[in-house]
Amino acid sequence: MSPSTGTVVRIGTRGSALALAQTQKIADQLTARGAEVEIITITTHGDRSTESLATLGGTGVFASALRDALLANECDVVVHSLKDLPTAPTPGLSIGAIPKRADARDALCARDGLTLDTLPENARVGTGSPRRAAQLLSRRSHLEIVDIRGNVDTRLGRIVGGDLDAVVLAAAGLERLGRAEAVTEYLSLNGWPTAPGQGALALEVRSGEEKLVSALDHKPSRILVEAERAVLAQLEAGCAAPIAAHAFMEDGLLFLDARVYAPDGTAKITSSHALYLSDSPNPAADVAGRVSAELIALGAADIAPLGA
Numbered sequence: 001m002s003p004s005t006g007t008v009v010r011i012g013t014r015g016s017a018l019a020l021a022q023t024q025k026i027a028d029q030l031t032a033r034g035a036e037v038e039i040i041t042i043t044t045h046g047d048r049s050t051e052s053l054a055t056l057g058g059t060g061v062f063a064s065a066l067r068d069a070l071l072a073n074e075c076d077v078v079v080h081s082l083k084d085l086p087t088a089p090t091p092g093l094s095i096g097a098i099p100k101r102a103d104a105r106d107a108l109c110a111r112d113g114l115t116l117d118t119l120p121e122n123a124r125v126g127t128g129s130p131r132r133a134a135q136l137l138s139r140r141s142h143l144e145i146v147d148i149r150g151n152v153d154t155r156l157g158r159i160v161g162g163d164l165d166a167v168v169l170a171a172a173g174l175e176r177l178g179r180a181e182a183v184t185e186y187l188s189l190n191g192w193p194t195a196p197g198q199g200a201l202a203l204e205v206r207s208g209e210e211k212l213v214s215a216l217d218h219k220p221s222r223i224l225v226e227a228e229r230a231v232l233a234q235l236e237a238g239c240a241a242p243i244a245a246h247a248f249m250e251d252g253l254l255f256l257d258a259r260v261y262a263p264d265g266t267a268k269i270t271s272s273h274a275l276y277l278s279d280s281p282n283p284a285a286d287v288a289g290r291v292s293a294e295l296i297a298l299g300a301a302d303i304a305p306l307g308a
């Protein structure tokens with residue numbers, strides 16, 4: 001054990017079961033590196049509201065209360081789900097670490113082992129995400145999309161209760177909550193890219209205090225999520241926009257695939273580019289620049305409400 005420094009690192013988190021589970025993991029990793037930590041639960045507008053995610057205005061509903069707590073010195077580190085974090089930097093704050101990314105896939109959780117192909121015509125599928133709704137409709141145009149909110153357990157409960165036939169959730173969240181047994185189909189990222197940054201966490205600190213968490217930073221994960229999020233930033237899109245992105249590395253190349261969907265699933269615009277990581281001082285921004293420029297040139301703003 002390292003000797004205690006005498007300072008306790010206060011980690012702020014949302015109070016949902018998912019947020020607490022992922023924060024506990026980060027707390028354990030910091031403790032293993034000799035830090036003394038304390039977890040502080042902060043209630044956000046996004047947690048209190050029962051409005052649909054789309055009407056809440058998307059961007060940052062979960063993040064702003066955590067950031068306020070950090071700026072007010074009520075805690076020293078906050079743990080965000082990266083995909084819920086607005087792309088604009090906050091003055092005075094900095095992302096001190098992006099730990100190794102978990103599974104970026106979406107997962108279908110359906111009754112009776114059903115899959116996307118075997119769900120009956122007009123099946124009721126719950127999601128609060130305009131991206132997932134568009135992807136579902138683009139694969140199965142007769143599905144009935146039900147706008148749902150609430151935590152993962154509540155959503156899964158609606159299948160058992162018979163109200164819904166299926167829900168689509170992030171594989172990473174189900175895994176963190178120990179609910180992976182509810183998955184009936186993992187949706188491949190090739191055909192079903194997900195929200196920029198899905199499966200990754202962001203550890204935010206006050207600028208200058210990055211050292212509190214920098215040991216947990218995972219450079220490859222940071223490059224991948226930076227590439228995906230740069231598409232959102234360059235399209236000036238919010239986290240509720242029907243946009244999906246998937247970056248991966250292979251043989252020294254950084255690949256980025258992004259799609260913009262019409263909300264009703266009847267149209268989509270796609271772009272994919274790759275570049276050698278060694279060819280650019282900033283490969284994430286460069287590959288995202290090419291993809292975004294192409295999406296815009298192909299009419300992304302005409303098929304989807306990007307600012308949502």
Ligand SMILES: NCc1[nH]cc(CCC(=O)O)c1CC(=O)O
Pocket residue numbers: 081082083084168169170171172173197198199200201
């Ligand atoms: N917007 C809610 C949210 N934010 C992050 C996750 C999942 C975990 C992750 O992507 O890291 C979820 C739930 C879901 O989409 O099923």
